Amino acid sequence: MSRYTVEVKSATKTDPEATIGYDRPLRTFFLQAFPDPETDEYALWLGAFLEEHPTLESITEAARAIGYEVCGLTREMMLAMIREAGPPSPPSFGERLGIVL
Structure with missing residues (x-):
């Protein structure tokens, strides 16, 4: 992973410590921003489900569609995540047992 x-921005707030990445077992890109200081729950959490966002473009577009802009992605970050997402990963044990859909 x-x-x-x-940095993730909305019309009213900014999170300079947001996290973006690729979760290989779930085969999805993810984005987390705006953690609640009391509960650690995120106001923005995309990519928590199997194959939810298979491309980097799909996750940034999904964030934009709900009013968030992802800033600060460097070329190196993008290439590293795309490389990691490139090779197909086999179904997990849970998937093979029919537990994970």
Whole structure:
């Protein structure tokens, strides 16, 4: 799993410590921003489900569609995540047993 720190902005707030990356077991890109200081729950959490966002473009577009902009993605970050997402990974044990859909 890769994790990179980026900035995520909305019309009213900014999280300079947001996290974007690729979760290989779930085969999805993920984005987490705006953690609640009391519960550690995220106001923005995309990519928590199997194959939810298979491309980097799909996750940034999904964030934009709900009013968030991802800033600070470098070329190196993007290439590293795309490389990690490139090779197909086999179904997990849970998937093979029919537990994970």
